[in-house]
Amino acid sequence: MRKPLSAFAVHAILGLYTLLALFPIVLVVMNSFKAKRAIFNTPLRPPTPSNFDPIGYARVFDDSALPFYYLNSITVTAGAIFFTLLFGAMAAWALTEYKFRFNTLLALFLSIGIMVPIRLGSVAIIQLVAELNLINTLTALILVYTAQNLPLAIFILSEFIAQIPKDLREAARCDGLTEYNIFFHIILPLIRPAMATVAVFTMIPVWNDLWFPLLLAPAGGKQTITLGVQQFLGQYITDWNAVLAALSAAIVPVLLLYVIFSRQLIRGLTSGAVK
Amino acid sequence: MAEVVIEKLSKSFGSVEVLKDIDLTVGDGAFVVLVGPSGCGKSTLLRSIAGLEDVSGGAITIGGRKVNDLAPAQREIAMVFQSYALYPHMDVAANMGFGLKFAGIPKAEIAARVSEAARILQLEPLLKRRPRELSGGQRQRVAIGRAIVRKPQVFLFDEPLSNLDAALRINTRVEIAKLHKLLAATIVYVTHDQVEAMTLADKIVVMNQGRIEQQGKPLDLYYRPANLFVAGFIGSPAMNFLKGEVVAGGTGLGADGRIAIALPPGATPGMKVTLGIRPEHMSIAVGGGDLHLAATVELVERLGETGFAHLRLASGTVVIAEIRGETGLKTGDRTHVALDPAHLHLFGADGRRLG
Numbered sequence: 001m002r003k004p005l006s007a008f009a010v011h012a013i014l015g016l017y018t019l020l021a022l023f024p025i026v027l028v029v030m031n032s033f034k035a036k037r038a039i040f041n042t043p044l045r046p047p048t049p050s051n052f053d054p055i056g057y058a059r060v061f062d063d064s065a066l067p068f069y070y071l072n073s074i075t076v077t078a079g080a081i082f083f084t085l086l087f088g089a090m091a092a093w094a095l096t097e098y099k100f101r102f103n104t105l106l107a108l109f110l111s112i113g114i115m116v117p118i119r120l121g122s123v124a125i126i127q128l129v130a131e132l133n134l135i136n137t138l139t140a141l142i143l144v145y146t147a148q149n150l151p152l153a154i155f156i157l158s159e160f161i162a163q164i165p166k167d168l169r170e171a172a173r174c175d176g177l178t179e180y181n182i183f184f185h186i187i188l189p190l191i192r193p194a195m196a197t198v199a200v201f202t203m204i205p206v207w208n209d210l211w212f213p214l215l216l217a218p219a220g221g222k223q224t225i226t227l228g229v230q231q232f233l234g235q236y237i238t239d240w241n242a243v244l245a246a247l248s249a250a251i252v253p254v255l256l257l258y259v260i261f262s263r264q265l266i267r268g269l270t271s272g273a274v275k
Numbered sequence: 276m277a278e279v280v281i282e283k284l285s286k287s288f289g290s291v292e293v294l295k296d297i298d299l300t301v302g303d304g305a306f307v308v309l310v311g312p313s314g315c316g317k318s319t320l321l322r323s324i325a326g327l328e329d330v331s332g333g334a335i336t337i338g339g340r341k342v343n344d345l346a347p348a349q350r351e352i353a354m355v356f357q358s359y360a361l362y363p364h365m366d367v368a369a370n371m372g373f374g375l376k377f378a379g380i381p382k383a384e385i386a387a388r389v390s391e392a393a394r395i396l397q398l399e400p401l402l403k404r405r406p407r408e409l410s411g412g413q414r415q416r417v418a419i420g421r422a423i424v425r426k427p428q429v430f431l432f433d434e435p436l437s438n439l440d441a442a443l444r445i446n447t448r449v450e451i452a453k454l455h456k457l458l459a460a461t462i463v464y465v466t467h468d469q470v471e472a473m474t475l476a477d478k479i480v481v482m483n484q485g486r487i488e489q490q491g492k493p494l495d496l497y498y499r500p501a502n503l504f505v506a507g508f509i510g511s512p513a514m515n516f517l518k519g520e521v522v523a524g525g526t527g528l529g530a531d532g533r534i535a536i537a538l539p540p541g542a543t544p545g546m547k548v549t550l551g552i553r554p555e556h557m558s559i560a561v562g563g564g565d566l567h568l569a570a571t572v573e574l575v576e577r578l579g580e581t582g583f584a585h586l587r588l589a590s591g592t593v594v595i596a597e598i599r600g601e602t603g604l605k606t607g608d609r610t611h612v613a614l615d616p617a618h619l620h621l622f623g624a625d626g627r628r629l630g
Binding site: 165167168170171172173174175176177178181185186189190 | 327348349353358360361362363364374421
């Protein structure tokens with residue numbers, strides 16, 4: 001009788017936590033469909049036919065700039081994920097597979113990046129980006145986010161690559177594959193679950209970040225959606241309909257990406273390779 | 276197929292020498308088995324031939340071509356790993372054809388070679404399966420198939436049967452022997468199982484501590500082991516050893532008395548020697564005799580028609596003798612054991628065979 005009881009307790013705790021985590025999101029989504037008066041009068045109630053009003057969405061999508069802000073966010077997030085995974089996996093492969101001088105030192109140096117927040121280097125980053133003439137470009141954001149996420153990506157992917165049986169790489173070498181082909185055709189397919197994990201870790205902070213878009217690409221039509229929403233938040237008047245609608249809409253792309261990656265989180269992909 | 280010649284090969288990991296002065300010729304089409312206890316360097320030798328380990332000195336020649344500095348793929352070898360090392364994300368057909376794809380071989384030719392190998396190995400119904408959907412024996416056949424399609428000069432097997440259960444091991448062993456005949460392949464095969472070595476090999480190479488102790492035909496090693504190590508390693512149960520010293524006209528075995536045997540030239544009285552005799556060359560005897568030793572039965576193992584009696588001699592040494600049929604022996608019996616003079620081996624103090 002103990003087991004079902006403890007399972008119930010675990011589920012109760014998880015359920016409670018889920019409720020807590022989802023509550024603000026539900027609140028945002030719910031209120032984004034309500035008229036302004038209803039938002040303030042009954043913020044905790046779901047929209048009813050009488051107070052249903054998609055005015056916020058209309059304003060968001062009528063705004064000529066906002067779709068571009070979405071696109072900017074998607075470009076930056078996708079670019080950062082792509083380069084983090086590519087360079088992270090390559091570095092992890094090199095650090096685990098090859099013995100060379102300063103191997104350990106390099107791995108250590110990279111793992112320091114996990115402990116030092118990149119924001120501490122904001123001033124230097126602005127200087128660097130300015131000198132490279134990359135202010136108000138998405139490239140600047142992609143580069144910074146890639147740098148920000150690489151250390152953790154390398155750390156996680158190294159662990160996974162180290163678990164791939166040595167025989168498999170040697171079999172590939174006997175099969176005549178070049179080191180690049182071993183990486184792209186053997187290693188990458190086998191660490192797909194790990195890469196999906198890293199992608200999820202990378203994606204959410206990048207998508208939500210306000211700091212670097214504000215510093216590096218605050219104008220020129222290169223704003224990301226988190227920054228773009230700010231235009232509805234005034235010092236005196238805030239267009240809550242538009243803010244809530246924009247935020248609700250901003251959930252969709254990141255949710256889609258999550259669904260895509262989570263399908264890769266299949267376990268036991270390597271089973272059957274070696275006994 | 277090609278001949279593999281290894282000359283003065285050595286390999287060190289730091290200050291540890293794992294291969295010392297290895298000289299070995301694997302004839303064209305020969306089946307050579309490297310055998311020895313774990314850590315003896317047999318796998319390292321195989322991996323050196325494959326090109327997966329750098330060597331510290333000496334030369335490896337495959338088909339007349341020195342391959343020391345060539346990558347594994349350029350050596351025209353194919354290796355079958357103990358763990359099979361199948362690519363888990365590809366089906367059987369893709370696993371077998373994978374190397375060929377990167378060698379730039381046309382698709383039609385790859386398909387032809389894969390289906391030929393699948394036919395030989397009876398893998399045809401499994402071509403679309405993933406490795407995880409296969410049994411151990413099937414995986415091993417796929418690994419062999421992957422080697423066959425490359426049409427290599429030399430096949431290298433690294434303990435390919437260790438992961439299979441006993442029944443499957445015997446079947447696969449027979450299949451590998453058949454395959455060797457069918458393909459007329461040059462094979463270097465590593466195992467720690469001396470039964471595999473005896474049944475498969477044209478030539479057995481016994482290794483110990485990075486050295487070759489002896490190489491030769493299986494039965495030559497069995498009947499004329501060059502030293503104590505080979506004598507003890509080849510054969511199951513292992514050869515019995517009795518310590519003694521040379522006396523005039525025979526060997527003194529301390530408390531077990533003295534036995535009269537023909538002494539090889541160079542055996543001078545007073546020399547410490549070890550007498551070796553296999554269990555099947557000892558028999559239970561009634562009463563004393565020239566080559567009879569008194570013994571007490573410690574344990575009787577019956578395997579059916581044959582069996583083994585563990586006997587404690589007067590000196591305290593326990594020997595194993597083969598018994599046949601119904602002997603009625605039981606633990607605690609006092610009896611005698613007779614040694615077959617034609618199959619006595621005499622080893623000097625340095626472990627080398629005398630005569």
